[in-house]
Amino acid sequence: MRITDFDFNLPDDLIAREPTPERSASRLLVPRDAQPHQNRRFADLPQLLAPGDLIVFNDSRVLRARLRGHKQTGGAVEALIERVTDTHTALAQMRMSKPAQPGSTIDWQRAQAKVIGRTGEFWQLAFSRPVFEVLEDEGEMPLPPYLNRAPGQDDDTRYQTVYARHPGSVAAPTAGLHFDDTLLTALAARGIERAFVTLHVGAGTFQPVRVDDIREHRMHSEHYEISEATAAAIRAARARGGRVVAVGTTSLRTLESAATGASGEVRSGPGDTALFITPGYRFQVVDALVTNFHLPRSTLLMLVSAFAGIDLIRAAYEHAIADRYRFFSYGDAMLLERPPAHDHILSQHA
Numbered sequence: 001m002r003i004t005d006f007d008f009n010l011p012d013d014l015i016a017r018e019p020t021p022e023r024s025a026s027r028l029l030v031p032r033d034a035q036p037h038q039n040r041r042f043a044d045l046p047q048l049l050a051p052g053d054l055i056v057f058n059d060s061r062v063l064r065a066r067l068r069g070h071k072q073t074g075g076a077v078e079a080l081i082e083r084v085t086d087t088h089t090a091l092a093q094m095r096m097s098k099p100a101q102p103g104s105t106i107d108w109q110r111a112q113a114k115v116i117g118r119t120g121e122f123w124q125l126a127f128s129r130p131v132f133e134v135l136e137d138e139g140e141m142p143l144p145p146y147l148n149r150a151p152g153q154d155d156d157t158r159y160q161t162v163y164a165r166h167p168g169s170v171a172a173p174t175a176g177l178h179f180d181d182t183l184l185t186a187l188a189a190r191g192i193e194r195a196f197v198t199l200h201v202g203a204g205t206f207q208p209v210r211v212d213d214i215r216e217h218r219m220h221s222e223h224y225e226i227s228e229a230t231a232a233a234i235r236a237a238r239a240r241g242g243r244v245v246a247v248g249t250t251s252l253r254t255l256e257s258a259a260t261g262a263s264g265e266v267r268s269g270p271g272d273t274a275l276f277i278t279p280g281y282r283f284q285v286v287d288a289l290v291t292n293f294h295l296p297r298s299t300l301l302m303l304v305s306a307f308a309g310i311d312l313i314r315a316a317y318e319h320a321i322a323d324r325y326r327f328f329s330y331g332d333a334m335l336l337e338r339p340p341a342h343d344h345i346l347s348q349h350a
Contacts, residue, residue, distance in 0.1 A: 016326035031316035051191030052242035061164035064139030168200030175248030243287035
């Protein structure tokens with residue numbers, strides 16, 4: 001397939017640059033094949049799921065991952081931490097006028113980092129203080145570039161899910177931003193079970209697909225962890241006939257990456273995934289997906305097209321634009337169901 005198969009024109013004023021006053025006050029589109037699409041409120045989600053379903057969240061916490069400093073020569077440096085690799089070390093994307101030299105030092109406001117070298121697109125940095133401490137002390141929330149604004153005080157809380165626990169992401173798992181404590185309570189009262197995975201979203205999530213033939217694109221690797229309690233909850237949901245509902249593409253990619261054998265049983269434990277899901281992928285774990293509206297030509301748009309069908313996603317996006325849904329990280333959401341007949345071939349798996 002070609003990258004142009006996943007393009008669409010979006011009016012600039014439909015990009016949500018600020019969050020809604022209340023998390024669950026967003027809109028929720030429920031696309032339908034043979035009947036009109038449903039325009040709902042996100043707070044309606046409990047009524048759209050069934051008792052016995054299992055909803056799976058990504059509980060990764062967004063780091064204050066953007067740092068600003070300067071080289072010893074005085075040149076400005078902007079760094080986006082990709083992954084914290086040890087107490088004092090990290091991989092980062094860096095923007096500067098001239099490449100840094102291995103062995104040179106970057107001065108932040110209240111810390112330093114020594115440049116160790118390069119790993120692909122990322123720089124290896126060794127910090128003078130614990131990385132998490134430096135980020136919390138002087139880092140900025142790494143808002144997506146298309147918001148085209150500096151982070152404000154509200155972003156520290158609103159660009160973070162209410163259930164975020166494990167620090168490590170440089171972008172929010174944005175489908176989860178719609179959930180508040182009231183909605184979580186309503187889901188539990190409805191008899192919908194809850195489980196968590198952790199996938200730390202990397203800076204690669206903002207990287208565009210630069211090839212015409214999408215089969216040539218390679219994803220950045222991201223680290224995930226699945227507890228035995230979550231693996232057991234998925235087995236129990238299947239046993240009782242409940243659906244596995246992934247909140248966001250990160251939860252979906254985590255579960256599908258951990259599927260083993262013909263049964264698709266989810267393996268617990270840590271892992272790294274570069275799973276690139278495109279139309280033709282055979283899903284093994286996830287039955288329904290809560291997801292935001294994604295960028296044109298993005299790997300996330302390819303994923304949802306694989307999950308629900310290209311034609312349905314095209315129609316849903318046309319409907320959303322005509323009905324003025326809000327797009328991207330702070331925008332509205334969709335509830336997608338996997339079509340009953342899903343005998344597709346397996347896509348790239350790494």
